[in-house]
Amino acid sequence: MIVGMIFGEVGYSSFNFVVNKNYNLQKGEYVKVNHEVYGWVLAQVTSLRRYNEMYSLSVITGESVPREDASERIIAFAKVIGYLDDRGMLKSPKIPFKPGEKVYKADAELIRRTLKLEKRRGAYLGLLEGHNIPVYLNVNKLVQKHISVLAKTGAGKSYTVGVLVEELLEKKVPVVIIDPHGEYSSLKEPNQNPKELELMGKFKISPKGYENVVEYTPNPGVNPQCDRKLALDITKLSINDFLEMLPGKVSDTQKGILFEALKVVRSYGKFTLKDLIDVIQEHESKGKWNLITNLEMLKDSKIFEGPPVTPADLVKRGQASIINLRGVAPEIQELVVARLSKEIFEDRKLGKIPPLLFLIEEAHNFAPERGFGTKSSSHILRTIASEGRKFGMGLCVVTQRPARIDKSILSQCNTQIILKVTNPNDLRAISQSIEGFTSELEEEIKQLEPGIALIVGDVVEQPIFVNIRVRKSRHGGASVEVVKEPKKKKVEGKSWIWRIFSKI
Ligand SMILES: Nc1ncnc2c1ncn2[C@@H]1O[C@H](COP(=O)(O)OP(=O)(O)O)[C@@H](O)[C@H]1O
Numbered sequence: 001m002i003v004g005m006i007f008g009e010v011g012y013s014s015f016n017f018v019v020n021k022n023y024n025l026q027k028g029e030y031v032k033v034n035h036e037v038y039g040w041v042l043a044q045v046t047s048l049r050r051y052n053e054m055y056s057l058s059v060i061t062g063e064s065v066p067r068e069d070a071s072e073r074i075i076a077f078a079k080v081i082g083y084l085d086d087r088g089m090l091k092s093p094k095i096p097f098k099p100g101e102k103v104y105k106a107d108a109e110l111i112r113r114t115l116k117l118e119k120r121r122g123a124y125l126g127l128l129e130g131h132n133i134p135v136y137l138n139v140n141k142l143v144q145k146h147i148s149v150l151a152k153t154g155a156g157k158s159y160t161v162g163v164l165v166e167e168l169l170e171k172k173v174p175v176v177i178i179d180p181h182g183e184y185s186s187l188k189e190p191n192q193n194p195k196e197l198e199l200m201g202k203f204k205i206s207p208k209g210y211e212n213v214v215e216y217t218p219n220p221g222v223n224p225q226c227d228r229k230l231a232l233d234i235t236k237l238s239i240n241d242f243l244e245m246l247p248g249k250v251s252d253t254q255k256g257i258l259f260e261a262l263k264v265v266r267s268y269g270k271f272t273l274k275d276l277i278d279v280i281q282e283h284e285s286k287g288k289w290n291l292i293t294n295l296e297m298l299k300d301s302k303i304f305e306g307p308p309v310t311p312a313d314l315v316k317r318g319q320a321s322i323i324n325l326r327g328v329a330p331e332i333q334e335l336v337v338a339r340l341s342k343e344i345f346e347d348r349k350l351g352k353i354p355p356l357l358f359l360i361e362e363a364h365n366f367a368p369e370r371g372f373g374t375k376s377s378s379h380i381l382r383t384i385a386s387e388g389r390k391f392g393m394g395l396c397v398v399t400q401r402p403a404r405i406d407k408s409i410l411s412q413c414n415t416q417i418i419l420k421v422t423n424p425n426d427l428r429a430i431s432q433s434i435e436g437f438t439s440e441l442e443e444e445i446k447q448l449e450p451g452i453a454l455i456v457g458d459v460v461e462q463p464i465f466v467n468i469r470v471r472k473s474r475h476g477g478a479s480v481e482v483v484k485e486p487k488k489k490k491v492e493g494k495s496w497i498w499r500i501f502s503k504i
């Protein structure tokens with residue numbers, strides 16, 4: 001279908017065209033031009049303007065008379081994406097387009113081939129914005145090369161991540177989800193939101209609840225619906241792990257006591273935190289008391305109580321494991337993330353568990369940028385970001401504060417899924433961590449509508465805007481959190497920290 005004609009002075013990387021009167025062209029739409037040398041070249045409409053000769057400056061000031069048939073015209077500006085050469089490589093034209101050349105609506109096949117979109121395979125995230133073309137992303141590239149999902153609160157991060165998890169579940173890729181707000185258990189239930197059900201036809205999907213979703217929590221009191229209590233394995237901790245974990249300062253003498261006591265309890269084979277404390281109690285040095293207080297705090301958190309959850313429990317083909325941290329003190333949340341990510345990474349390196357995606361919501365809390373505090377989980381997450389892909393452990397970091405997350409982690413993510421961002425510091429952090437990120441894209445991100453994501457990185461040939469599909473399962477985000485999150489529990493969490501620091 002012809003949508004317009006190129007006019008004026010024309011280059012090879014962009015062109016202006018007059019839009020046909022009967023065609024309702026939209027910003028973002030893909031168009032094609034048959035170039036005399038290169039054949040079909042794909043371009044994208046990046047802006048539209050209205051022009052009416054009747055109201056041109058010279059007519060208004062009386063300096064000229066308009067033609068009799070003068071009327072309103074739409075003028076479009078299109079940026080050239082390129083053409084495919086004989087080997088299927090995307091190339092940019094070097095010879096300008098001809099004025100007078102016809103501009104056509106790009107067909108799905110050309111768009112798909114030029115943008116290297118998978119056909120029917122991969123993770124189905126939604127439709128190419130402005131087109132009815134499904135976007136499937138290569139699952140291997142997505143998972144192994146790390147993903148960041150960035151946007152302000154309420155822009156649709158968790159919703160999009162929910163869509164991604166649904167797709168990974170269908171492809172049998174194991175996912176472990178660090179879920180500080182308890183938003184993901186709703187993956188088990190089919191979507192029944194009437195507005196979203198109406199949209200399912202457009203996306204060609206139907207409601208579905210996922211059975212193979214197992215929910216763990218360190219705090220079953222606050223989250224009684226969870227399938228299993230999360231307990232960490234104390235026997236796997238090295239002396240350094242203990243030192244990193246203890247909330248108070250530990251002197252050299254105390255380190256010595258701890259070292260000796262660990263040797264004793266290790267000789268038992270299996271041991272508990274209580275066994276360790278009992279052995280330290282026997283020690284003669286006065287220094288032991290501070291150590292005991294520290295360990296008692298850890299014991300109070302009950303995080304080492306019960307049968308430990310192993311990487312093999314969490315990482316199984318076709319299973320999503322949710323670590324629900326709702327109502328858990330921040331220090332314990334960090335400890336959980338640090339321990340689980342470390343144990344999973346170790347077992348993955350040894351090939352004991354299948355390749356997986358380790359997904360972290362509110363990731364800035366677990367790996368903050370320098371100057372925003374240090375967390376026990378930062379170090380291991382940085383290691384996974386730089387080495388995980390070699391061993392088949394993909395990371396997906398989700399955050400509303402790109403400026404506050406560790407920059408080395410952000411820049412190791414090869415796929416960015418970006419929804420609306422307006423904070424200038426966050427925009428700067430995004431543009432600094434992504435190669436070739438243009439100021440035009442920055443402008444676009446500020447104006448994105450909810451549910452529309454910009455996808456950038458290795459998984460796509462060119463940055464694309466995707467209308468994220470509705471979820472098959474229920475979204476447990478935002479509204480649920482506000483209604484269900486009992487404020488009291490949060491305070492309880494805080495008071496735990498307060499207890500530690502007030503006692504030491
Ligand atoms: N692709 C989408 N389709 C339909 N609704 C969406 C979509 N993305 C987000 N929403 C709506 O926006 C709300 C906020 O999204 P959410 O993902 O919870 O935001 P956040 O970025 O804070 O995680 C959701 O409750 C949902 O109603």
Ligand SMILES: [Mg+2]
Pocket residue numbers: 157158159477478
């Ligand atoms: Mg969210």
